[in-house]
Amino acid sequence: MTKILVADDEADLETLIRQKFRQKIREQEYEFIFAENGRDALEKLLLHADIDIVLSDINMPEMDGLTLLSKIGELHPLLKTVMVSAYGDMENIRTAMNSGAFDFITKPVNFDDLELTIAKTIKQVLQLKNTLKAIKENNILKMYVDQNVLSFMESREYESSLTANETIDATVVFIDICGFTSISEKESPDTVVKLLNDYFDVMVKEISAQNGIIDKFIGDCVMAVFKGDYHLDRAIDASIAIRNSINNLPTENGFSPNVSIGINSGEMISGNIGSATLKRLDFTVIGDTVNTAQRLQSAASIGQIIINETCYEKVKTSFKFEKIGAISLKNKTEKIVIYEVIS
DSSP states (O other), X not given: OEEEEEEOSOHHHHHHHHHHTHHHHHTTSEEXXXXXSHHHHHHHHHHOTTOOEEEEESSOSSSOHHHHHHHHHHHOTTOEEEEEEETTOHXXXXXXXXXXXXXXXXXXXXXXXXXXXXXXXXXXHHHHHHHHHHHHHHHHHHHHSOHHHHHHHTSTXXXXXXXXXXXXXXEEEEEXXXXXXXXXXXXXXXXXXXXXXXXXXXXXXHHHHTTOEEEEEXXXXXXXXXXXXXXXXXXXXXXXXXXXXXXXXOOBTTBOOOEEEEEEEEEEEEEEEEETTTTEEEEEXXXXXXXXXXXXXXXXXXXXXXXXXXXXXXXXXXXXXXXXXXXXXXXXXXXXXXXXXXO
């Protein structure tokens, strides 16, 4: 329903409008609210925050239409106002249009013209509402979706690639906040969420600085993917920076944050994974390389960054490592040799 505020001191105008638009009023397409002057109109605006359009005469007692228009601009800058003026009063009409009026009609009022003007104004109001909604949704989306994914969604390939997948060579990193489960059991939900978001923000900045992509947040764990040239090196650089930054954070609520990190590199499947029936797909990476990285993180102690021997051979001259030895990982038949990244 469109709400229209009519500000006019002519008593018979209300009757004429109700007669002209009786069908739309009856079908609840339009609702009219009437005010005797500009001051009364402002009071009505305060009472009815959902008014869409103001139809205002220019010449009224107590507060004229031009003053009302300026007040509306201050209080409700997105509200659309249609001014009513005597035929030939071009000076006031020009002043009104320069002051932000959307349109105008002349007296004596041609009700067919008024109907067309209202319909045109409603169309503009709806477009504005849809634009604001889209902006709001887009801003919310940016809070939850990586910018690289948003850019991809705007590209031509987006629709055709919704069900496509590919095998890529990349590095995946799992970062867990050690011992955070204990604080989540003791503190209020607000405190837990604030702390977790603060820690995640530190991680995201370091991952983004190395051109990594946040794949997902899993409880108190972050999964990140690095693609392109030197993806393993950049993943390790980001992990070292995260460990150092988190370790330097102050103790809050008796909790001193630390991380454990698992890194693995190699081939993995990248694509939209999920249920087409439910229309819920998750753009992610899967495969043995990803599973191994998660298990390496599980094997890491507090403050450790763990890689396997294959990754070690690729970057052993670029970083300082300490060999831990062979360990067993879940669902792996053979033990694997792991190394801790020191610096």
